[in-house]
Amino acid sequence: MRATRALIHLDNLRNNILQIKSCVASDVKMCIAVKADAYGHGAVECARTACECGADFLAVATVDEGIELRNAGIKVPLLMLSLCAPEEVKNAVAYDITPLVFDAEYAGLFSKECTLQGKKDFSVHLAVDTGMGRIGCLPCEAAQTAAGIAALDNIVLGGMCTHFAVSDSLKASDCEYTERQFKLFKDAVESVRKAGIDPGICHCCNSAATLNNPEMHLDMVRPGIIVYGYYADEISKEFLEAKGIRIDLRPVMTFESEVCAVRSFRAGASIGYGCTWTADRDTRIAVIPAGYADGMLRNFSTAGVKVSVNGKNYPIRGRICMDQFMIELGNDTETCRWDKAVIFGDKDFGALQTADDVARLTGTISYEITCGISKRVPRVFLTSHTR
Template sequence: MRCTKAVIYKDNLKYNLEQIRRHVRPKTEICVAVKADSYGHSAVLTAKTAHEVGGINYFAVATVDEGIELREDGITENIIVLSLCVPEEFDSLFSYSLTPFTFGEDYISALSEAADKFFKKDEKFPVFLAVDTGMGRIGCYPDEAGNEAKLIEQSAHLHLKGMASHFCESDSVTTECQNFTHLQYEEFCRAVENVQAKGINPGICSIGNSAAIMNNHDMYFDMVRPGIITYGYYPDQITKEYLQSRHEDFDIKPVMALETQIVAIRHFPKGKSVSYGRTYFCEDETDIAVLPVGYADGLLRRFSPGLEVTINGKKYPVCGRICMDQCMVNIGKDNPEVHLWDKAIIFGPEESGALTTADDLAKTGGTISYEVLTSIGKRVKRIVK
């Protein structure tokens, strides 16, 4: 097996899911985001671990193929498809009992026509009405919600199972962003009321994401949708320290460690350049360790300079540009603590021995932990520990 691998700490995953279940009100449904292969952590593993925890009845994917993978691995809980599908995928939605987001007269009509051809008399297919309360992505406007819910309910084979929207700034603690989050909540309430005014049951209503679960307890509605907190990272400014300042305690643990091994140690004289573009020159005589991990594995090129990896309990800087399949680390001259074949940990939880997290990498690269985690490529084998 290739030495570059992602180690998934299942106990940490289970711990996070238990924390979410404990934190959320007992009657509130939980829909765990397992899209993008659970942010790179294995959607099937997450779903099966959630089943062990209990009380989690929904999973959210981004594509029909992701939903099919879960079904074919024996996941029987409700699966919601968050992104819009194309007509060629409608039959798969029906066949695998995947619940889609829908909105807009043309889209609802196309889905209804496909359902008419697929289902027998009196059979109903559940859908969620997507509502745009400020995200500016998909969804009808609140004033349109009543009429679009009516279109769904008038269809011979569609049924309104629920309504959903998505916060765009709930992970920021500034007054402006929190005010906009409250405005989105109010807009969603108005959309639900417009559906009710048509005499239609809005079903399961959902808007709360990871940040809202921890910071906006009054915005849960019927179902929350935890994403990044499932995998052990806090969303932007809603940090553990911030929550503690508000007398809240929400503890989570990173789930993934990215690790590899030293495959070469080379002596470099003062002034020798390292990697593409000759952006790095050795200031003194030193030794350079070569690691077989690069941007094709998800170690993004922009992480250097700044990235430090952990080797035997100490951090060492990556030097020069990260290559597609390799990177180089300055370990200092004649370092007795670093040897050929030693493990090098890019990021991970404390249990892995890492001194760096995906959040640290994100800050180095000017991005977010979500991108760090989901960038870990398929050729990096996932090992469950």
């Protein structure tokens, strides 16, 4: 196996799901997001663990993601959060992947395909745009849209949903925006009920609202990043504890490699493409066989991201290459070839920083860091039995 790998701690994943469940009433369903290859963690294995922990739904973004889970034997309902192309509708129906719809024209594609496949009572969820500006009918159109969908052959309205835009922010105006979105959604649901249509499973809570807004849980919550061990922006561990909510999330991924070479350089020697870094003293440089093709973005080197070796942090020097990067050891003589080098992850596996720490340094979010670990990096799935 390659020296560069992503360790996926399934025990941590299980811990996180159970911690989240402790914040949710027993009659509230849980839809766990495993889209984007489970945020880079490996969709099939993470989906299996989620199902073992009682997930009622799994959320995917594409038909192909759903097919991968079905082919792996995953049988729980799959909710597709993004739209698909007309040519993908056939497989969405064949593999029982529940789409979000928000107009009769799009829902009609599924109705026609169900007729061709002889399938009845195919479930769809009505998306309502309460302020995200992405997909969904307007709240004032919900009843009319639901009626049009309910009139279609072979289609049943299995649920209604919306998505919060700023629920991970504590800014007063953003909190008010989330409250307004929630009210608009409740009004839309009520209008559908008044039209004599069962709205099905109603859901709106993402990771932040799942932890911070229990009054908005409704019939189901849709946790994403918190499943993988990271708090949702300002809805931090400290903030939640101050509210009396104790939840201990653990990073599910550890991104690591090994030192493949250690070399001594004289003061004045330059390192890497463009000679962007020059040693100001005699020093030692370690080479790590990972690069931007693996998820080590080039701006890691200029943002101050460090790498842990033997419990110490070392700075990245020079530009990160496609397949390799270099760190400066200085006068450290203990680090040697084949020592483990950890970029981020679980502290119990040698990490001195998390994906959140890397994200803050580079001006992004933990989601992008974990999703950015490429497919050529092997995922090694660990449990307490394999640790």
